[in-house]
Amino acid sequence: MAPRASCQTMCPAQELRNRESQNRLHCFEVVPGTESFRKPKGDPLRAVKEYSRPAAGKDVTKPSCLRPPDVLLKTVCYLIDEIAGSTSLHPWTEVYSFVFDRLRSVKQDMIIQRLSGKDCVAILEPTVRFHIYASYRLCGEPLRIYDPRINDTHLQEYLSWLFDCYKTGSGPYPNQEEFQTLGLLYNLGSSPAAQDILELPERLRQTPSLKLALAINRAFLEGNHVHLLRLVQKLDFLQACALHRHLVTCRRHLLLIYCHGYHSRNCRFPLDRLAQLLSLEPSLTAELCQVYGIEVNQHNQVLFSKSAFTEPEQGSLDCKLYHSIVSEKQRGLTVKSIIHGCT
Amino acid sequence: MAHITINQYLQQINQAIENHEGSFCAELLSFKHPHVANPRLQLASPEEKCQQILEPPYDEMVAAHLRCTYAVANHDFVEAYKFQTLVVQSFLRAFQSHKEENWALPVMSAVTLDLRIFANNAEQQLQKKGKGQPGEMLEKAAEQLMSCFRVCASDNRAGIDDSKKWGMMFLSNQLFKIYFKINKLHLCKPLIRAIDSSNLKNEYSPAQKVTYKYYVGRKAMFDSDFKTAEELLSFAFDRCHRSSQKNKRMILIYLLPVKMLLGHMPTHQLLRKYDLIQFADVTKAVSEGNLLLLNEALSKHETFFIRCGIFLILEKLKIITYRNLFKKVYLLLKTHQLPLDAFLVALRMMQVEDVDIDEVQCLLANLIYMGHIKGYISHQHQKLVVSKQNPFPPLSSVS
Numbered sequence: 001m002a003p004r005a006s007c008q009t010m011c012p013a014q015e016l017r018n019r020e021s022q023n024r025l026h027c028f029e030v031v032p033g034t035e036s037f038r039k040p041k042g043d044p045l046r047a048v049k050e051y052s053r054p055a056a057g058k059d060v061t062k063p064s065c066l067r068p069p070d071v072l073l074k075t076v077c078y079l080i081d082e083i084a085g086s087t088s089l090h091p092w093t094e095v096y097s098f099v100f101d102r103l104r105s106v107k108q109d110m111i112i113q114r115l116s117g118k119d120c121v122a123i124l125e126p127t128v129r130f131h132i133y134a135s136y137r138l139c140g141e142p143l144r145i146y147d148p149r150i151n152d153t154h155l156q157e158y159l160s161w162l163f164d165c166y167k168t169g170s171g172p173y174p175n176q177e178e179f180q181t182l183g184l185l186y187n188l189g190s191s192p193a194a195q196d197i198l199e200l201p202e203r204l205r206q207t208p209s210l211k212l213a214l215a216i217n218r219a220f221l222e223g224n225h226v227h228l229l230r231l232v233q234k235l236d237f238l239q240a241c242a243l244h245r246h247l248v249t250c251r252r253h254l255l256l257i258y259c260h261g262y263h264s265r266n267c268r269f270p271l272d273r274l275a276q277l278l279s280l281e282p283s284l285t286a287e288l289c290q291v292y293g294i295e296v297n298q299h300n301q302v303l304f305s306k307s308a309f310t311e312p313e314q315g316s317l318d319c320k321l322y323h324s325i326v327s328e329k330q331r332g333l334t335v336k337s338i339i340h341g342c343t
Numbered sequence: 344m345a346h347i348t349i350n351q352y353l354q355q356i357n358q359a360i361e362n363h364e365g366s367f368c369a370e371l372l373s374f375k376h377p378h379v380a381n382p383r384l385q386l387a388s389p390e391e392k393c394q395q396i397l398e399p400p401y402d403e404m405v406a407a408h409l410r411c412t413y414a415v416a417n418h419d420f421v422e423a424y425k426f427q428t429l430v431v432q433s434f435l436r437a438f439q440s441h442k443e444e445n446w447a448l449p450v451m452s453a454v455t456l457d458l459r460i461f462a463n464n465a466e467q468q469l470q471k472k473g474k475g476q477p478g479e480m481l482e483k484a485a486e487q488l489m490s491c492f493r494v495c496a497s498d499n500r501a502g503i504d505d506s507k508k509w510g511m512m513f514l515s516n517q518l519f520k521i522y523f524k525i526n527k528l529h530l531c532k533p534l535i536r537a538i539d540s541s542n543l544k545n546e547y548s549p550a551q552k553v554t555y556k557y558y559v560g561r562k563a564m565f566d567s568d569f570k571t572a573e574e575l576l577s578f579a580f581d582r583c584h585r586s587s588q589k590n591k592r593m594i595l596i597y598l599l600p601v602k603m604l605l606g607h608m609p610t611h612q613l614l615r616k617y618d619l620i621q622f623a624d625v626t627k628a629v630s631e632g633n634l635l636l637l638n639e640a641l642s643k644h645e646t647f648f649i650r651c652g653i654f655l656i657l658e659k660l661k662i663i664t665y666r667n668l669f670k671k672v673y674l675l676l677k678t679h680q681l682p683l684d685a686f687l688v689a690l691r692m693m694q695v696e697d698v699d700i701d702e703v704q705c706l707l708a709n710l711i712y713m714g715h716i717k718g719y720i721s722h723q724h725q726k727l728v729v730s731k732q733n734p735f736p737p738l739s740s741v742s
Contacts, residue, residue: 223662224705227702257712273701
């Protein structure tokens, strides 16, 4: 029998009292105006149950501390609308840490109650969107503040769980197309991810976004990055966020094969043309070439050469400079609408 | 066997254990043996009887086995799996206490095989009711098998004839079957390493070696190590017994794509012999450089290729197909300075959608980078300039 859950607030009352008296409330959880008090007052409308590492002797199944599915969903919406989507809370790295931790606690409650099916999916979907958006938004932040590998580990777990729900549940799941697409783009080039898509029912595989994602995956595996970068133009913002971490790989591979393919003494490849192929401004293209040791002469011609190509030094490649292909898709979208999936 | 009483059965097992008759004991505990259909043995509470005649932990082991026959008779595979787990656990306790002897290896084979089979059946039963996570029971079964594997692998004291290490390959093969089914191929690695470093590596039975190399070959395919995959799968195919048409066909399903990637196309004869005509169009398309036919062939037999898990590998043949198509252009034009337009025309003839001169250059650059073409592209002259010597090296020399 799964444990009962009776906590009707985002944070169990007992935990709120404990953390308040121990001065362990997050600044997002205190009554406004009391932040500078010696013991800030906890706001029950803003406090959210935190993630706690499982330990021997700790009883995590107390009903008064467990939040049922409807409260969990309300919690997730609060985290998206009032925290992640807030325009006044800064810096976003702090916002991310808070939401990351509180979502992890939501996941804990879900696991303890052995939630499955539609309840699970409703919570996992915005969670996945949050982590995918974050993987783009926090690109380039120092490691001690944001570690992309940790974000990745958790995102993969959420994706895996979500796909299991789709597979074993009775549905219908109207967003399945969206998430299978995001999953494939995030895990571009991965055989297991592609194989999972291939095993989906025909009607799903024939949807426009999955066909596009499969075409991008195919182009990636065939080494046809010119075609790939063209297809990327058709992605929407969140899809581009999912693919974002592979952009460096794609552009690197293109430069590498061109160094081999155009290797000759008289090579004079027009910079503008290369810029178009890489979906970058010409000035940025020249910078990127420099990072990889490829010479660009004063007539804006690229001198590809096998021996010139070198791997960039650690930290010399700032992805943020080169990911306008993603950022320009954001246009007027708010963070709130992105994570709720109303793009 | 189908008529003996419970007492006779227990006496027989007890004797087999005392006389170290591994094979006979295995039969008495195997679901392939007719005794499991004997209603006199299908008892709901055989513990007392077993305790009267057998020493621990054999009493628990046999009691669990009999409970299992009861469950199977009632078609309850979830229960059956539960009891088979107890059988394996009790067996392992006994097995570990056998110092420097391995007479019980046949028993181990029988009970672990049944464990895996029941895990499969139990999962199917649960799926039908919409319960249980796929792969959950198989993973638990795998953990048990791994415990057995560790006992075998760590048997360093016994002489070769009495070593438990002889059980390693059988268990590996069982574990491979599970790991492939639940799609956790990375778990195969420690097994492969253990077998590779064991001195018995080449001494196991031919049948076991064929199965072993089949799975390790498939893993190599998955890791894109095609040369190794070819060696292993070829061995498996050649040594697989002539009479096992079905097994030979299964091996071929994986060997063919690997050989094609290395430039070796199968004959139509071979495909007909093993009922693998699905590969015929793929083969034809790749050797002719016919991208259109390749896409059609992949699409036509998509379901089959996806089910076997080779669809993605066959898509890799596209690069080989481009190479073959471009080689044709070279042979047709008979010059070492080939206009890029010629390749564009060739691709358009193959109804490759949306392709333009930029993509042609990218495809050519990739083939040059991979070593399939020796030459360079001149952007100024819009030409591919190929080496006068062997501009399209043979496929087997490249990958």
